[in-house]
Amino acid sequence: MACLDFAASEIEVLKYLLCSYDVRLNADVDLADVIICRDNSRNLSKPAIKISRQPEPNRTIETTNNEDGIVDLPYDLIGECLARYERAMEPRISLRYRLITRLPIQYNTLPSSIRSRFLKMQKIDADLSKHLRNEIARRTLINAFGHLGFSLRRRRPPELLITHDIDSERGLRRAEAFHKIEEGLRITSTWFLPSDDYPISRTDAEELGENSRIGSHDVKHDGRLIHIKTHDKLVERLMSSKRRLETIFGREVSCFRSPLMQFNRKILRALGDAGYKCDFSIPCWEPVHPTTMGGFGIESAQSFEIDNVIEYPLTLFQDHQLLNVLGMSTQKAAKFILEQAALIRSFDGDIVLSVHPDYKFSEDLPRYRQLLISLQEMQNSDIQRAAPPLITGDF
Numbered sequence: 001m002a003c004l005d006f007a008a009s010e011i012e013v014l015k016y017l018l019c020s021y022d023v024r025l026n027a028d029v030d031l032a033d034v035i036i037c038r039d040n041s042r043n044l045s046k047p048a049i050k051i052s053r054q055p056e057p058n059r060t061i062e063t064t065n066n067e068d069g070i071v072d073l074p075y076d077l078i079g080e081c082l083a084r085y086e087r088a089m090e091p092r093i094s095l096r097y098r099l100i101t102r103l104p105i106q107y108n109t110l111p112s113s114i115r116s117r118f119l120k121m122q123k124i125d126a127d128l129s130k131h132l133r134n135e136i137a138r139r140t141l142i143n144a145f146g147h148l149g150f151s152l153r154r155r156r157p158p159e160l161l162i163t164h165d166i167d168s169e170r171g172l173r174r175a176e177a178f179h180k181i182e183e184g185l186r187i188t189s190t191w192f193l194p195s196d197d198y199p200i201s202r203t204d205a206e207e208l209g210e211n212s213r214i215g216s217h218d219v220k221h222d223g224r225l226i227h228i229k230t231h232d233k234l235v236e237r238l239m240s241s242k243r244r245l246e247t248i249f250g251r252e253v254s255c256f257r258s259p260l261m262q263f264n265r266k267i268l269r270a271l272g273d274a275g276y277k278c279d280f281s282i283p284c285w286e287p288v289h290p291t292t293m294g295g296f297g298i299e300s301a302q303s304f305e306i307d308n309v310i311e312y313p314l315t316l317f318q319d320h321q322l323l324n325v326l327g328m329s330t331q332k333a334a335k336f337i338l339e340q341a342a343l344i345r346s347f348d349g350d351i352v353l354s355v356h357p358d359y360k361f362s363e364d365l366p367r368y369r370q371l372l373i374s375l376q377e378m379q380n381s382d383i384q385r386a387a388p389p390l391i392t393g394d395f
C-alpha cells in the first residue's frame with residue numbers, strides 16, 4: 001500500500017494498526033496495490049481507501065463502498081487513533097503518584113490494603129468493551145481492504161501469553177506452586193522479577209527458570225522508573241537489571257515489564273538501547289492505573305513494534321485490579337477474565353494474562369488451574385467473532 005496526504009505521525013499510526021498483518025508500506029505509489037488517502041485526493045488510478053476528516057461519531061457508521069475501486073471511511077479514523085495513541089505514549093502522571101513514589105521510603109512498604117484504598121478512591125472505569133476504540137479502528141480499516149478485494153491476514157495466529165510479576169520475596173516463595181501447575185499443562189509462562197529487591201537463590205533460579213521465560217521487573221519495585229529524566233540513566237538502570245538477572249538465571253533476559261505498569265515513550269526508547277526485545281508494560285485498558293490514578297490504556301489488543309521493541313499490551317485486567325481494587329473473589333475474577341478473553345479474541349487479539357503469586361489466586365490453586373485450562377480451550381478452538389464468551393469449569 002501507499003499513503004497520500006498524511007503527516008509522518010499519522011503514517012506511524014497506520015503502521016501500528018497494520019503491524020500484525022501481511023501488508024507493506026511502499027513509498028512509490030506506482031508500485032502499490034492500494035492507496036490510503038484523505039477524502040480530498042483526486043485522480044486516483046488505483047484502488048483506494050479515502051479517510052474523511054470528520055470527527056469520530058458516537059454511533060457506528062458503515063463504510064461506504066462506491067463500487068468504483070474506492071472505499072470511503074466516513075470519519076477521521078487515523079486522527080482519532082493518533083490522539084489515543086499519543087495519550088498512551090505520554091500518559092499524564094498524577095500528583096498523588098508523584099508524591100507517594102518520591103517518599104524517602106519505598107512506596108510498597110505501605111500495607112497493600114492502604115495502597116489499594118488509594119486506587120479505590122478514584123473513578124473506576126472497568127468496562128473493557130468501551131475501551132477498544134483502536135481495535136474498532138483496526139477492524140474498520142481491515143474491512144475496507146476487504147471491500148477492495150484484499151483479504152489481510154495476521155502474520156501469526158493470536159497468542160495466549162501467561163505472565164507473572166513477582167513483586168516481593170513472599171511472591172517468590174509462592175511462585176513454584178503456579179509453576180508446577182503450568183508445567184503440568186505444558187504452558188511456558190513468563191516471570192518478571194526485580195533484580196535487586198530481594199534475594200533469589202540458586203535453587204529459586206533453577207526451579208523457576210525451568211521451562212519458562214525470565215523477564216526484568218526493573219531493579220526495584222519502587223515505582224520511580226518513570227521519574228528518571230535522562231536517557232543514559234534510564235538505559236543504565238534497565239541494563240543493570242537485565243545483566244544481574246542474566247547472571248542469576250544463566251540465560252538471556254530479553255523482555256521487560258515495569259512495576260506498576262509505568263510506561264511512556266522515553267522508557268520504551270531506553271529499553272531498546274538496553275538490549276531488550278519486547279515489553280509488556282502497557283495495558284490495553286486498566287480501570288485505575290496507578291501512575292495516572294484513572295483509567296488508562298492503548299485500547300488495542302495486538303502487539304506492535306516501536307523503536308525496535310515489540311510491545312505486547314496486557315489485554316486482560318491484571319489480578320490486582322480485579323481482586324484488590326474491584327473487590328472480586330477468585331471465583332468471580334476467573335469468570336470475568338474469561339469473559340474479557342472472549343471479547344479480546346473476537347478482535348483477533350492476543351490473550352495476555354498477568355497474575356501475581358503475591359495475591360489470592362495463590363491461595364486458590366484449583367481455581368487458577370481451571371482458569372488456565374479454560375484459556376487453553378479458548379486458544380485452541382475456532383471462536384467465531386460473534387460467538388458469546390466461552391466459559392468452562394465450575395466457576
